[in-house]
Amino acid sequence: MKSTSTLVLAAAAFAALLVAPAAIAADLTDVGYLDQAAVGALPQFQRANAQVAQYKSQLDPQFAAAMKRAHNDADRQRISGEFQQKFLDKQRQVLGPLFARAQTAIAQVASNQRLSVVVDKRIVVFGGQNITKSVVDLVNGPGPVVPPASTPPPAVIGFVDQSQIDQLPKIKAANDNFLKFANDARQSALQKMQAAKNNQQQQQQIFQQYQKSLTDEQNRTLKPLVDQTRSAMATVANQKHLILVIDRADIIYGGADITADVQNALK
Amino acid sequence: MSKMRSNRRIFAGLAVAIVMLAGCAQPRADDPNVRGIGYVRLEEVLKKHPLYPQLSQIDDSIDALGLRSLGAGSVPHTGKQIATQTKELNAELKAAQDRANVILRQKQLDYAQREQAAISAALAAAGAGTNGAQSAQAMQNISAAQAQQVTAQANSDFGQYQQSVIAQSNAALQSIGAQLGARADRAFGQRATQLQERESQLSLELSQQDANKRLQLRMKLNGLALPDATRKQYRDELAALDRNEANVVAAQRARDQQTLATYRAQLNTQVRNEMASQSAKIHADTQAKLQTRRNEVSQQVSSQLQGLRPAAVPSNLPAATRDRIAEIDRTFKAKFQADAQKTIAQYQATKAELDARYAELQGADASATGAAHTQLGQLQRERDDLYNKMVEQIRRDAGTVAAKRGLQVVLVNIEAAPGGIDLTGDVERDIESLHE
Incomplete structure (x- = not known):
């Protein structure tokens, strides 16, 4: 009778293992996510975007004037290319350092939290580690952001x-x-x-x-x-x-x- | 023995239960091929959502409105277009009035001539031939100088009119040419701006995408005990990243320039074709105006020459002849009235059609102030709102299903999934249960 009970208990435990995986899947995730809109809304990003927009508004009349002086389509293409390059250079100059700082902050947070990957918040419907606040804090913090010592796993x-x-x-x-x-x-x-x-x-x-x-x-x-x-x-x-x-x-x-x-x- | 048999039955029962459970077991969250990751094919679940028909209907409306608003000459977008179309309608109405008047005048003249012929015949039959002959003689006695003067004046007026109409046509053509050129320039400018923004976006995306690699390389370069060769290799890789980004943007720009060149050629052809079409239209209008004026002048001359004709009906006619002439006059007036009525009815039909187009234009007037775009924008907002609500619900359901299955993270927008647990079916069933 005793051995029968033991067998029944063992079988029940085995069956429970099969149907209730929730208990054993804990702490597996190394997937983090970031709300990019929250980072983009930081004052320094807003200021940089405004600066780029202002530069563009200065460039536009110059561009229009240069286009008026163009003799043919080849001239127009050349002028268009030159002005576009000027704009891209400015964009890189103003926003580049901010992106680099944000990226370093993301890398450091990911390293601290042992994440193998950080994805955009929009594609996460459940779970994952939200690192937005940690990244924002780091970006907003004083001094340079130190890159992590190791690459992601x-x-x-x-x-x-x-x-x-x-x-x-x-x-x-x-x-x-x-x-x-x-x-x-x-x-x-x-x-x-x-x-x-x-x-x-x-x-x-x-x-x-x-x-x-x-x-x-x-x-x-x-x-x-x-x-x-x-x-x-x-x-x-x-x-x-x-x-x-x-x-x-x-x-x-x-x-x-x-x-x-x-x-x-x-x- | 009986205890043994009982144990065997329990074993057998358990074995069957275990096999059944194992058989229907789904992948476990801690399976090496799952590692706590699940996914949902969002677009498929959306199709099972009870609100999907509404979403689909809004999408169709957006597509249909977009298609209609793209159609040339369908929904005007600017006050200028409305003004142009109103002007065209005014011109058409005026042309219809003029046409009706010319026809009426022509008919009046025809009937007057036929009446005159009938009266002459009646007079001849009544023995008033002498008077008829006198009338004819009087006609011939019209001063040649007077006739020449009338004709010369008419020709001079017509010449002035012709010059003024042609000058107007030339001015209109020049103005249209300038407008078409300006419109083409605006379209080209818009396309160029669009492409520039895309290049700018691409440049940003590239630098963002490579930031990860760049950072890793910089981190490696920070290592103190790095051999020179390795350090150089990392620096080269960094430079290569910059170069690649620049190359991709440059390649995109080259493609964009090609697109712009093709677009410019296309715009030039469009301008040429439109100019030719407008020119033909203006030329036809000019010819029509001149022809109308020519008819008018001819009638005026004819009328003035007729005015020089002496009275055809003598005053001392017998009563029967007078009655006959009065009868002829009534008959021709009645015939003219009936015939003229047809022309007036035709004019009224044209006017009614133009009135309908005016009304349509008035209706579209609202869209001139951006109603078509407003409607599109409103539909798009409704669509986004509905879509977000549906997605939010799917997210909540997916969260519940994922928690039950012991998953750690669930993603959407998956390109391929050789592993992980597909929660699409479970979420679909949950969402479908909302129908019930």
């Missing part, structure tokens, strides 16, 4: 730069073709809608046909490439023992960049 989250993937010839060609198709479809829909300007029902039908044509074309030309890209990402991520892959724009610190591997896999 290997991450289980990887990222891809989708804009680079989009530049692969076959993907770029597909995107360009789709844009052209969408533009033609829009022009055609517009003409039909103008012809049916007093018939709302007909206009509704034209609009629905227009939307359907876009969806069909998207499914026909772009979806296979999207699926292929996702599959390549999953394969590379598997090889690198990554758990998830996110877009580069959502990564703030750490993470494994697998863009080049995915590009190679897609070639």
Whole structure:
């Protein structure tokens, strides 16, 4: 009787282990997140942005005057390039040091809290470590922010730069073709809608046909490439023992960049 | 023996229970392939949300409004466009009035001539041939000098009018050319600004994205016991980062310049085509104006020459002939009235159509002050508000599901997920239960 009870208890404990993982998953997360808007709203960032905007407002009349003096399109292009470079230089000069300080602060907080990756707050729906306040305190603190002594530990989250993937010839060609198709479809829909300007029902039908044509074309030309890209990402991520892959724009610190591997896999 | 059998039954039962539990067990939060990480495919869950049809409807409205407001000549956006269209409508109305007047005058003349012919025939039949012959003679006796004077004056007036109309057309063409050129310049400027802002954004993003790598390299360079070769390698890598960023921005700028060059060529073609079209329209208008004036002048001359004609009906006619002439006069006046009524009805129909367009224009007047954009903006705000509410609810649900599953972090916007726990199905079921 005693041995039966023991067996029942042991089995129950084993079953409990299977159905209640909550108790044993504690303290696993090394994923942090940051509210970038909160950092951007800091007075020093606001001042810097105002400074850049003021510089642009000074540059605009000079640009307009220079463009008026331009003799041809080549002149206009050259002038446009020169002024844009001036603006970018100023932007770098004013905002660059602030970004560098914020990035060092993020690195230090991440290191202190043993985070392997820091992502944008927008993509976190549950859990994770919010490091916004620590980063803001550090950025606002006196003196230089000291970089951490160690680099982030290997991450289980990887990222891809989708804009680079989009530049692969076959993907770029597909995107360009789709844009052209969408533009033609829009022009055609517009003409039909103008012809049916007093018939709302007909206009509704034209609009629905227009939307359907876009969806069909998207499914026909772009979806296979999207699926292929996702599959390549999953394969590379598997090889690198990554758990998830996110877009580069959502990564703030750490993470494994697998863009080049995915590009190679897609070639 | 019976105890043994009982134990075996318990073992068997437990084994079955364990196998069943193990069979339906989901990945554990501490699995090496999960490590406390879950994810939700937000866009899929959104589609199951009870408010998704509303969101979809707003999206459609935004698309439809966007499409309509892009259409040339559909919803005007500026007071200037309204003024231009009103002016065009005024011109069309005036043209319709002029056209109706010309037709009426022509008909009046036709009927008067036919009446005159009928009266002459009646007089001849009544034996007043002498009077008819005298009238004809009187016609021939109109002074050639008077006729020449009338014609010369009319030709001179017409010449002046012609010159003034052509001068107006030339001025209008010049003004349109300047307007089209200015519009093309504005469009080009807007596109250039857009591209510049994109380059600026790209430059910022690049420096932000590389900040992590840059920082790591600087940290490594801070190491005191760093061999010279390694230090150089890190410095080179730093320089390479700068170079790469500059190259990417430069490549983007080159592409943008190419885009701008193509856009400029496209704008130039558009200006040329529009100019040709406007020029043809103005030319046609000018010709129409001149033709109308020519008709008017011709009628004036004819009318003035007719005014020089002596009275056709003698005063000493018999009563029967007078009655016959009166009858002819009534008949032709009635025919003219009926015919003129048709022309007036046609004019009224044109005017009604123009009135409708005026009304439509008045309706669109509100959009001239930005109503179309306001409506778009309002819809976009409604959409954002609804979307945020839906996402917030999904976040809360995902949080509850994640806590139950013992996860540490749940992310959205996932590109690929070879590991982790997919909570999409669970959250979808929770959200769908809101329907019930």
